[in-house]
Amino acid sequence: MIELAGVHRDFVVGGERVYALNGLDLVIDEGEYISIMGPSGSGKSTLLHILGLLDRPTQGLYRMDGVNMTDLNDEQRARVRGEKIGFVFQFFHLIPRLSAAENIELPLMLAGIAPGERGRRVEAVLAATGLTDRARHLPSQLSAGQRQRTAIARATVTEPTVLLADEPTGNLDRVTGAEVIKLLEGLNIQGITLILVTHDPEIGRRATRRIRLVDGRIAEDDREVGA
Amino acid sequence: MTVADYLRLTWRSVTALWLRSLLTGLGIAIGTAAVILLTSLGEGLNRFVLAEFSQFGTNIVAVNPGRQSTYGASIGIFGIVRPLTIEDAESLRRIPQIQASMGLIQGNAEVEAAHRSRRTTVLGVGSDMPRIFSFEPELGRFLPPDDPQVARPFAVLGSKIHHELFNEDVPLGEKIRIAGSRFRVVGVMESKGQILGFDMDDVVYIPTARALELFNREGLMEIDALYSEGASARDIAEAIGATLTARHGRRDFTITTQEEMLSTLGSVLDVLTFAVGALGGISLCVGAIGILTIMTIAVRERTAEVGLLRALGARRRQILALFLGEAVVVAALGGATGLVLGAGGGQLLRLAVPALPVHTPWEFAAAALAVSSFIGLVAGALPAYRAAGLDPVAALRAE
Ligand SMILES: Nc1ncnc2c1ncn2[C@@H]1O[C@H](COP(=O)(O)OP(=O)(O)OP(=O)(O)O)[C@@H](O)[C@H]1O
Ligand SMILES: [Mg+2]
Numbered sequence: 065m066i067e068l069a070g071v072h073r074d075f076v077v078g079g080e081r082v083y084a085l086n087g088l089d090l091v092i093d094e095g096e097y098i099s100i101m102g103p104s105g106s107g108k109s110t111l112l113h114i115l116g117l118l119d120r121p122t123q124g125l126y127r128m129d130g131v132n133m134t135d136l137n138d139e140q141r142a143r144v145r146g147e148k149i150g151f152v153f154q155f156f157h158l159i160p161r162l163s164a165a166e167n168i169e170l171p172l173m174l175a176g177i178a179p180g181e182r183g184r185r186v187e188a189v190l191a192a193t194g195l196t197d198r199a200r201h202l203p204s205q206l207s208a209g210q211r212q213r214t215a216i217a218r219a220t221v222t223e224p225t226v227l228l229a230d231e232p233t234g235n236l237d238r239v240t241g242a243e244v245i246k247l248l249e250g251l252n253i254q255g256i257t258l259i260l261v262t263h264d265p266e267i268g269r270r271a272t273r274r275i276r277l278v279d280g281r282i283a284e285d286d287r288e289v290g291a
Numbered sequence: 292m293t294v295a296d297y298l299r300l301t302w303r304s305v306t307a308l309w310l311r312s313l314l315t316g317l318g319i320a321i322g323t324a325a326v327i328l329l330t331s332l333g334e335g336l337n338r339f340v341l342a343e344f345s346q347f348g349t350n351i352v353a354v355n356p357g358r359q360s361t362y363g364a365s366i367g368i369f370g371i372v373r374p375l376t377i378e379d380a381e382s383l384r385r386i387p388q389i390q391a392s393m394g395l396i397q398g399n400a401e402v403e404a405a406h407r408s409r410r411t412t413v414l415g416v417g418s419d420m421p422r423i424f425s426f427e428p429e430l431g432r433f434l435p436p437d438d439p440q441v442a443r444p445f446a447v448l449g450s451k452i453h454h455e456l457f458n459e460d461v462p463l464g465e466k467i468r469i470a471g472s473r474f475r476v477v478g479v480m481e482s483k484g485q486i487l488g489f490d491m492d493d494v495v496y497i498p499t500a501r502a503l504e505l506f507n508r509e510g511l512m513e514i515d516a517l518y519s520e521g522a523s524a525r526d527i528a529e530a531i532g533a534t535l536t537a538r539h540g541r542r543d544f545t546i547t548t549q550e551e552m553l554s555t556l557g558s559v560l561d562v563l564t565f566a567v568g569a570l571g572g573i574s575l576c577v578g579a580i581g582i583l584t585i586m587t588i589a590v591r592e593r594t595a596e597v598g599l600l601r602a603l604g605a606r607r608r609q610i611l612a613l614f615l616g617e618a619v620v621v622a623a624l625g626g627a628t629g630l631v632l633g634a635g636g637g638q639l640l641r642l643a644v645p646a647l648p649v650h651t652p653w654e655f656a657a658a659a660l661a662v663s664s665f666i667g668l669v670a671g672a673l674p675a676y677r678a679a680g681l682d683p684v685a686a687l688r689a690e
Contacts, residue, residue: 118602118683139606146604153687157599161307171603173296218603 066092066115066226066257071124073110073280084110085121086280092259094225097252099271100261107280108261112228115259116149117141146175150219150227150256152248154234156211158203158218164210165190165199168218175222189217193247209240216247226257233267245270292609301616304589315585316625319666322575323629323659324636329571330655331637333564335648340560343486344553347424351549352527354379354514354535358545372543374510377439377499379535380417383514386530388522393417394439394511396502400470402495404456411452412494413469415502418442423517426491431463431478434498442498446474450482451492469495470505524548568655575663578625579670586618586674597678598686611679618671619664626663630656 073085084107092098100108113119114126117133126133128148136144158167165186172182190196193213203211212232219227229248233241245267252258262268276284305312356375380394396415401408418436421427434445446467453462462476474497483491499511518527528546536542590597597610634651641649 113684116602118687142601142604142606145602151602153599157595157602157687159596159599161303170600173292173300174600174603174605174609176292179293222604 065094065127065129066090067125067127068114068121069125071114071121071126073107073114073119073121083280085114088124088280088282090275090282092257094257095252095255096273097249097258097271098260098273098275099268100259100275100277101263101265101268102277102283106277108277109230110280111277112230112259112261115226116151116228117145146171146222148225150222150224152212152215152219152227152229152232154231156203156208156215156235158211158214160203163200163202164195164206164214164217167203167214168221171218171222185221186217189221192220193217207240208236209243212236212240212244213247216244216251220251220256224256226259227251229258229260231261231263233262233264241267292612297612297616298620300613301620304613304617305620311585312621315581316621316628318578318581319575319622319625319663320578320629320632322571322578323626323663324633325574325629326568326571326662327630327633327651327656327659328636328640329567330564331633331649331651332640332647333560333567334652334655335650337557337560337564338650339648341553341557344556345549346483346486347426347549348517349549349553350518350520350522350524351423352516352518352524352531353547353549354516354531355512355545355547356510356543358543373539375514375535375544376510377503379538380499380511380514380516381439382534382538383516383531386527386534388518388527388530390517390519391417391419391422392514392516393419393423394499395513395515396499396506396508397512398502398506400495400505401468402452402456403468404462404465407456409452409455413502413505414494414496415499415505416496417499419517420496423515426483427481428478429481430461431476433478434496435477437498439498440500442500444472444474444501445477445498447478447480447496448476449480449490449492449494449496451490452495453479455493467495469497472501472505474501524550575666578622578663579666582618582622582667582670583673585621586614586671587677589617590614590674590678593678594681594686594689597681598683598689601681601683602687607679610681611675614675614678615668615671618675619667622667622670623660623664626660629663630659633659 068088068090071085071088072083075082075084088111100111102108110119114121120134128144133141133144159170162170168186168189169182172185190199193216195210195213195217198206198210203214206214227248232248233244236244241264248258248260249270260267260271268274272287274284274286275282354375357372375394377394380392383389383392393416398413399410400413401410402413416434417439418434421433428447429450431447433447434442437443446469448456448462456462456467457465462479465476467474467476480492480496485491497505516531528548531546532542535544600610634656637649637651640647
């Protein structure tokens with residue numbers, strides 16, 4: 065379970081304070097499927113970065129599974145990130161020199177998991193994302209949809225409890241985007257907490273909980289069952 | 292992460308831009324090659340000079356007239372210097388560890404045989420010379436151990452003067468004239484070649500007393516004494532000093548031990564080797580700057596990648612190790628290449644110019660490799676620390 069209470073995040077740009085998050089309260093249960101929408105600059109990415117422990121609130125509280133995340137040091141945050149959180153980005157962020165399988169193996173490598181175990185897990189996520197026959201291909205040899213699926217495989221190979229996706233379909237056409245969303249929803253059905261930032265209302269509507277951010281605050285929090 | 296993982300990731304980064312890595316490594320290779328080649332030459336020269344000086348043996352003490360002050364000026368100009376005499380040379384034999392002793396005179400004279408003559412160096416020496424200078428006659432024998440004051444007029448020829456005067460004929464028993472005086476040839480020395488430009492084979496050896504007479508000199512140019520193996524050079528010098536001071540009433544001579552001379556020479560040559568090595572080190576520094584530059588660029592280019600790795604759970608020190616590893620791999624490969632180039636170049640140089648003394652000490656080579664890796668570590672440190680210190684969110688945004 066994730067709890068945010070009174071979270072502020074501001075930046076000082078040229079002597080002026082910019083409020084990216086401005087007093088945000090949010091409780092997320094395990095296994096939820098949440099879409100976050102809102103105008104550009106409303107703080108959606110900033111919220112994901114804070115949830116993913118890449119960034120810290122300037123003020124406020126963040127608890128995950130009862131542990132206060134704001135107290136953790138850099139090293140501890142890196143460990144939690146590696147164990148509990150998966151990221152998927154708009155621009156895939158694959159390492160161009162490494163094959164699909166090697167890109168997927170990276171988080172396991174960083175976490176110090178033994179090579180034999182890694183191979184087994186990489187095989188499994190490759191199969192789950194339908195990339196088994198693309199394992200040895202470099203990112204440049206993959207289509208955009210395959211790249212994003214590789215990124216999703218990489219985000220899930222560590223078996224995280226939370227998957228944070230920042231506009232994962234932003235660089236994909238409608239059909240490929242829909243495939244990627246299907247894949248993410250499949251992971252959610254298996255139990256992962258899915259938090260998805262999107263500009264596409266059609267995609268946003270599919271989530272079981274829809275949050276709308278405006279000026280760093282929650283303007284709407286809609287819990288209707290999705291279409 | 293295991294060492295193999297680090298190596299694999301580093302290797303991918305190095306080979307992904309292989310031309311760039313190659314050129315960067317080349318900077319280190321050239322620097323390392325320069326250091327190795329120059330120190331090889333320095334060390335070769337060092338060994339060559341020391342070998343030249345020690346071929347007479349290392350247990351030699353020389354006594355010269357006049358006292359050298361620290362600055363090399365002889366105080367003989369101000370005081371009265373008694374010449375060194377044959378008796379002085381003989382007196383040294385009473386010192387227990389002294390095995391042989393002789394007076395030395397050098398001059399130039401016309402040497403005439405039956406049909407030919409030649410102007411050459413004439414050395415007045417004692418019958419102990421072969422022992423003292425480890426230099427034996429090839430034909431006949433050396434000067435006999437006559438009473439040094441009234442030695443018989445015998446002469447021993449160097450191998451070159453032998454050929455100049457007698458061709459291939461065996462000259463033993465032949466009469467020659469040196470500066471008009473008659474001598475009889477009793478031996479021919481083995482060929483020794485040039486030692487520091489002085490042709491040891493173009494010399495006629497005659498007894499010291501005869502040379503004093505011939506060149507009309509009052510005193511010896513030098514006394515050379517051989518002391519027993521294992522005796523302390525310092526003790527010997529002290530004993531000689533005491534003996535001669537007692538005879539002269541003052542210390543109006545200078546004692547030089549071969550050991551002392553070799554160690555002084557050795558340290559001068561070591562400084563020389565170090566200096567040329569440092570010269571090569573400058574190009575190694577340029578190579579290091581190349582690594583610093585390339586790693587700075589690499590960190591900038593891969594900022595988003597650093598952000599990604601952090602998002603995937605990488606610790607700061609893992610990022611640090613990855614970039615440092617890259618710099619060290621490039622530098623170490625460059626260093627290894629430079630080692631091969633430098634040592635190979637040295638061998639080629641030796642084949643091309645056999646007279647040139649080249650010697651690559653393996654400890655230098657190992658040090659060069661260690662130093663180049665260390666340079667990679669130092670040059671890579673600044674960019675790697677920058678990469679490790681990047682804010683993950685800011686890094687991810689960079690693209
Ligand atoms: N590192 C930063 N320095 C200064 N201002 C920042 C920084 N990061 C974010 N901001 C500001 O915080 C606000 C929220 O940014 P954020 O990226 O979270 O918006 P977003 O909702 O994700 O927008 P978009 O839909 O365009 O991606 C913006 O006004 C942005 O300019
Ligand atoms: Mg955004």
